[in-house]
Amino acid sequence: MASIENISASTPARSTRPNWLVRDLVGLAVILVVAAIGYFLFPNNLALLTRILGVALLVLSIDLVTGFCGIATLGHAALFGAGAYASGIAAVHFGITDPLLMVVVGAVGGAVAGVVSGAVILRGHGLAQLVLSIAVVHLFHEAANKASAYTGGSDGLSGITPDPVFGIFAFDLWGRTAYGFAVALVVITFIVLRLITRSPFGMLCRGIKEDPIRIRAMGASVQGTLLKMYVISGAVAGTGGALNAISTQVVGLDSLSFTLSAEALVMLVLGGTGSLYGALIGTVSFMWFEDFVSAANPFHWLTIVGALLIAVVLFAPRGLYGTGLSFVERFRGNAK
Amino acid sequence: MSAVFQVENLNKAFGGLAVTQNISITMNPGDRVALIGPNGAGKTTFVNLVTGHLEPDSGKVVLAGNDVTALGPVPRVRQGLVRSFQVTRLFPDMTPEEHLALAVMQRTGRTGAIFGHYQAKADVMAEVAELLRTLGLDHIATRKVAEIAYGQQRLLEIALALALKPKVLLLDEPAAGVPQSDTPRIEVALAGLPADLAVLMIEHDMDLVFRFAKRVIVLAAGAVIFDGSPGDVTRDARVREAYLGSYANDRSAA
Numbered sequence: 375m376a377s378i379e380n381i382s383a384s385t386p387a388r389s390t391r392p393n394w395l396v397r398d399l400v401g402l403a404v405i406l407v408v409a410a411i412g413y414f415l416f417p418n419n420l421a422l423l424t425r426i427l428g429v430a431l432l433v434l435s436i437d438l439v440t441g442f443c444g445i446a447t448l449g450h451a452a453l454f455g456a457g458a459y460a461s462g463i464a465a466v467h468f469g470i471t472d473p474l475l476m477v478v479v480g481a482v483g484g485a486v487a488g489v490v491s492g493a494v495i496l497r498g499h500g501l502a503q504l505v506l507s508i509a510v511v512h513l514f515h516e517a518a519n520k521a522s523a524y525t526g527g528s529d530g531l532s533g534i535t536p537d538p539v540f541g542i543f544a545f546d547l548w549g550r551t552a553y554g555f556a557v558a559l560v561v562i563t564f565i566v567l568r569l570i571t572r573s574p575f576g577m578l579c580r581g582i583k584e585d586p587i588r589i590r591a592m593g594a595s596v597q598g599t600l601l602k603m604y605v606i607s608g609a610v611a612g613t614g615g616a617l618n619a620i621s622t623q624v625v626g627l628d629s630l631s632f633t634l635s636a637e638a639l640v641m642l643v644l645g646g647t648g649s650l651y652g653a654l655i656g657t658v659s660f661m662w663f664e665d666f667v668s669a670a671n672p673f674h675w676l677t678i679v680g681a682l683l684i685a686v687v688l689f690a691p692r693g694l695y696g697t698g699l700s701f702v703e704r705f706r707g708n709a710k
Numbered sequence: 711m712s713a714v715f716q717v718e719n720l721n722k723a724f725g726g727l728a729v730t731q732n733i734s735i736t737m738n739p740g741d742r743v744a745l746i747g748p749n750g751a752g753k754t755t756f757v758n759l760v761t762g763h764l765e766p767d768s769g770k771v772v773l774a775g776n777d778v779t780a781l782g783p784v785p786r787v788r789q790g791l792v793r794s795f796q797v798t799r800l801f802p803d804m805t806p807e808e809h810l811a812l813a814v815m816q817r818t819g820r821t822g823a824i825f826g827h828y829q830a831k832a833d834v835m836a837e838v839a840e841l842l843r844t845l846g847l848d849h850i851a852t853r854k855v856a857e858i859a860y861g862q863q864r865l866l867e868i869a870l871a872l873a874l875k876p877k878v879l880l881l882d883e884p885a886a887g888v889p890q891s892d893t894p895r896i897e898v899a900l901a902g903l904p905a906d907l908a909v910l911m912i913e914h915d916m917d918l919v920f921r922f923a924k925r926v927i928v929l930a931a932g933a934v935i936f937d938g939s940p941g942d943v944t945r946d947a948r949v950r951e952a953y954l955g956s957y958a959n960d961r962s963a964a
Contacts, residue, residue: 569824569825570824570825572827573823573824573825573826573827574811574812574815574820574821574822574823574826574828575821575822575823575824576824577804577808577811577812577815577821577828578812578816578821580801580803580804581801581804581812584801584802584803584804585799585800585801587799588795588799588800588801590783590784590787591783591787591792591793591795591799592787592812592813592816592870592874593784593785593787593788593792593816593817593874594784594816594821595784599821602822606824
């Protein structure tokens with residue numbers, strides 16, 4: 375261990391780079407293994423697993439703005455819902471039923487919603503920012519409700535019938551194709567986001583989160599950078615929304631709700647912010663636990679979920695991933 | 711030699727209180743100027759006016775021949791007016807290497823890239839290594855800033871400013887908060903600043919001022935009361951009265 379440290383001190387460029395590459399490859403392998411375990415362990419519950427993956431994209435998108443940029447938001451479902459409605463409307467009203475095209479439309483829809491909501495939310499800071507984000511999701515919700523000719527209003531947008539993926543894999547009743555499609559989307563998105571967060575732009579975002587005044591003193595635009603991240607985040611959330619529309623073949627107003635926004639933020643805090651891994655762990659833990667507890671005790675499940683959240687926030691404030699990581703680091707420190 | 715930095719008749723008042731009165735300063739490349747003055751003399755307001763954080767009531771700020779008075783802080787930095795902070799403003803979770811790489815990439819217009827890694831950019835890494843070596847920070851290049859000593863953070867603050875290749879550098883009390891034992895390292899760093907860089911240092915530590923500056927400007931009640939050589943400043947009656955007091959008497963006695 376000591377020799378490795380010596381090397382890293384003398385030639386940082388060569389030693390640290392493969393370090394994160396190896397770590398990310400291991401992380402990717404873990405994601406694929408967990409996805410495979412889910413497939414074989416819960417073959418009758420693939421719809422829930424697919425739903426979890428759709429929400430995981432939303433939680434990842436919140437991590438981009440909250441975990442990496444320090445923006446407070448309780449309205450991120452606006453971007454998720456915008457993606458879901460964009461791809462749903464494209465399928466129902468414009469005949470775009472190729473699932474990959476629907477995902478692209480969803481991502482673009484989410485990105486456009488990101489520009490709009492980012493332009494509003496980024497004008498505030500702290501509490502004002504939080505309130506603006508809540509206002510935005512309510513406005514999006516109301517707009518979708520009123521535009522019922524396109525969105526189906528409170529009845530939801532139904533009749534979405536996606537074509538087979540690549541013209542080969544039809545969306546089956548058991549949700550196998552949908553699950554495979556979802557895993558592929560999450561894995562690709564995750565890889566892209568790992569690259570983005572390590573890029574010069576990602577470093578700039580981390581810098582803004584830690585000290586925006588220093589970033590300005592370096593001659594960088596804080597607002598422009600944050601808006602750009604908001605647009606990327608919107609594309610990711612929109613991808614999640616599109617996935618939801620494709621897999622459930624219906625889009626409801628709940629996909630644009632404050633409740634979903636707040637729950638997704640809770641999942642992020644549960645898993646841990648600013649690592650992307652925490653977003654995935656938080657989503658899977660929260661939604662699996664919620665499903666498990668609500669089946670086991672339909673009367674008191676919300677109480678149990680609440681108690682779990684209090685326990686995590688009080689005893690593991692860095693989230694499940696952050697706490698796990700510090701345990702590993704401490705273990706390694708003791709082992710040296 | 712043409713002036714790289716000119717402040718012309720700068721005025722600013724908060725309500726009825728004039729905090730900056732007709733300040734005019736001209737600096738050439740390579741100048742080493744110290745700006746001193748008692749508390750409340752208007753030094754911070756002056757820095758804020760010059761860096762674009764405050765708008766003057768009247769007057770001009772000219773940088774390398776361009777009038778930047780109407781510009782905000784960010785474009786002024788891009789044109790070469792860079793400042794350091796009195797209390798370090800660094801990113802606790804990042805390493806010195808990351809700080810400097812970010813600054814170099816920002817200067818060269820590459821922080822918008824959403825793919826790629828700074829360690830893969832040979833020119834960035836070479837420049838970062840050079841800066842780390844110059845400031846004696848290479849042995850802690852990959853440690854998190856939160857874990858390094860305050861004196862080293864002050865040096866990183868200077869390195870960060872240099873990474874932006876400024877034409878004019880405003881150093882706001884570069885040795886503030888640094889333990890006495892580390893002050894010589896800051897002074898070595900200051901002595902090693904690029905020869906063509908115009909440096910304006912705001913400082914309370916008179917020993918540092920007299921060792922560093924070739925010219926001293928004294929502010930009192932928002933106005934320049936002295937602009938001349940360090941040798942003359944202690945002999946100036948108005949300065950003695952307004953600011954230096956016993957220190958001036960001690961120095962002239964010695």
